[in-house]
Amino acid sequence: MSPISAIYLSATWRNTTTFNSETGHIGLGFDLANGQVFRISIDENHARHLVKTILDQLPLPSVDVLRDASH
Structure with missing residues (x-):
């Protein structure tokens, strides 16, 4: 595993908007x-590629994490 380069900003996920079928876009927000x-x-x-990557x-x-997420 390689380290993440310092050129990347540290962030936490803030939100994801609903998909806009008229524009074909989805919004992502980060703090x-x-x-x-x-x-x-x-x-x-690009959103689908992002999810895949x-x-x-x-x-x-782990199996325990998956089990806890299903409840």
Whole structure:
């Protein structure tokens, strides 16, 4: 596993908007470590790619985590 480069801003996830079928976009919001909020709007193709790459990169959760999430 390689470290994340310092060029990436530290952030926490803030929100995800509903998908807008008229524009084909979904919004994502992040709280930056400096107190600012970063918001982006991405199209459906890029949103699906984002989901896939996140799932591909994250380690699989344990069975206990999956069981707790289902309740």
